[in-house]
Amino acid sequence: MPAPRRTSLPFPTPDALRAACADLPPPDEAARYAIAAREATLTKPPGSLGRLEELAAWLGAWQGRERPALDRVRVVVFAGNHGVVARGVSPWPASVTAQMVANFAAGGAAINQIARVAGAGLTVVPMMDLAPTADFTVAPAMDQDAFLAAVATGHDAVEAETDLLCLGEMGIGNTTAAAALAASLYGGSGADWAGPGAGSDADGVARKARTIDAALARHAGHAGDPLALARCLGGYEMAAILGAVLAARQKRVPVVLDGFICTAAAAPLLRLNPDGLAHTVLSHRSAEAAHGVLARHLGLEPLLNLGLRLGEASGAALAVPLLRAAAACHGGMATFAEAEVSEKKVSGET
Numbered sequence: 001m002p003a004p005r006r007t008s009l010p011f012p013t014p015d016a017l018r019a020a021c022a023d024l025p026p027p028d029e030a031a032r033y034a035i036a037a038r039e040a041t042l043t044k045p046p047g048s049l050g051r052l053e054e055l056a057a058w059l060g061a062w063q064g065r066e067r068p069a070l071d072r073v074r075v076v077v078f079a080g081n082h083g084v085v086a087r088g089v090s091p092w093p094a095s096v097t098a099q100m101v102a103n104f105a106a107g108g109a110a111i112n113q114i115a116r117v118a119g120a121g122l123t124v125v126p127m128m129d130l131a132p133t134a135d136f137t138v139a140p141a142m143d144q145d146a147f148l149a150a151v152a153t154g155h156d157a158v159e160a161e162t163d164l165l166c167l168g169e170m171g172i173g174n175t176t177a178a179a180a181l182a183a184s185l186y187g188g189s190g191a192d193w194a195g196p197g198a199g200s201d202a203d204g205v206a207r208k209a210r211t212i213d214a215a216l217a218r219h220a221g222h223a224g225d226p227l228a229l230a231r232c233l234g235g236y237e238m239a240a241i242l243g244a245v246l247a248a249r250q251k252r253v254p255v256v257l258d259g260f261i262c263t264a265a266a267a268p269l270l271r272l273n274p275d276g277l278a279h280t281v282l283s284h285r286s287a288e289a290a291h292g293v294l295a296r297h298l299g300l301e302p303l304l305n306l307g308l309r310l311g312e313a314s315g316a317a318l319a320v321p322l323l324r325a326a327a328a329c330h331g332g333m334a335t336f337a338e339a340e341v342s343e344k345k346v347s348g349e350t
């Protein structure tokens with residue numbers, strides 16, 4: 001189903017969007033305090049659940065609950081087409097984007113299976129009713145109106161009554177867009193950020209690197225303006241992810257980011273606000289090598305490392321069972337007092 005066309009935009013201008021990105025709510029500190037206090041009473045050596053303890057605190061602080069809940073987990077996948085595919089940057093034809101969206105609707109994709117196992121609802125937002133973005137080696141990928149409309153589509157896709165939001169994308173050619181955007185934000189050349197994507201061979205990766213270099217040269221005038229770079233070098237589905245990450249923050253919905261493209265799409269928010277991705281975790285480190293580099297720039301530590309390079313929120317949905325375990329331990333474990341377990345070692349005992 002095409003995304004509904006809107007008559008009014010939540011951010012009618014780039015300045016309005018920039019101002020919204022600068023003005024983000026903090027987590028619930030009282031909930032964070034209550035979670036830390038409860039964590040210290042649970043029947044385990046302090047810190048022994050490692051990152052699960054941090055995840056429970058992160059979930060609860062954004063949900064504003066001492067015991068985080070994951071009853072309403074939603075996966076949202078945005079899909080869009082990229083004009084830069086005409087440069088031969090993907091081994092797949094652009095038509096595969098729409099074909100995969102049909103596959104999502106029929107329940108036949110990996111994300112359908114993983115979302116079901118994770119107990120998450122799946123929403124797919126196709127943006128292929130729009131003409132593909134422009135080939136960004138010759139023009140901005142999107143004009144101002146198209147970019148703000150795509151951001152609005154993502155913003156509209158987030159419901160406040162969500163305990164956890166997993167974001168992902170589908171778009172043939174979008175590893176080139178993600179690499180170009182990452183290079184424009186964090187420096188380096190095409191060769192530093194280009195990888196095989198959905199299966200390019202060495203010649204394809206070299207072509208991709210040259211394409212990214214051409215795009216960087218074309219849009220160099222926007223250096224230092226993260227929203228302009230997202231508009232010139234990104235894609236509809238990437239702009240929508242940016243809008244969804246922003247909307248989630250405004251509603252204090254915790255977010256799981258997926259692979260390379262999803263992470264690159266969210267990166268401009270961090271450039272606009274050093275605290276802008278505090279409500280997000282990164283599900284996994286993609287097999288696309290640039291993802292690990294980008295994650296380090298963003299200060300995000302991936303939860304999983306499974307050699308995934310699929311996209312479509314598959315990694316984000318795979319992180320849900322981990323988060324469920326973190327929440328279940330925090331909410332369900334007995335305290336030392338309840339279980340009558342001795343809390344401290346007897347002095348002198350080894």
Ligand SMILES: O=C(O)c1ccc[n+]([C@@H]2O[C@H](COP(=O)([O-])O)[C@@H](O)[C@H]2O)c1
Pocket residue numbers: 089090091092169170171172173174175176196197198199200258259260261262286287288291308309310311312
């Ligand atoms: O999530 C990732 O890290 C990832 C890495 C490589 C490829 N992909 C997916 O593959 C598609 C883009 O690959 P490409 O080679 O056409 O740019 C797009 O649909 C992405 O979801 C995704």
Ligand SMILES: Cc1cc2nc[nH]c2cc1C
Pocket residue numbers: 092096100169170171198310311312
């Ligand atoms: C088949 C296929 C499925 C995908 N899912 C996400 N990106 C994809 C790219 C391709 C090519």
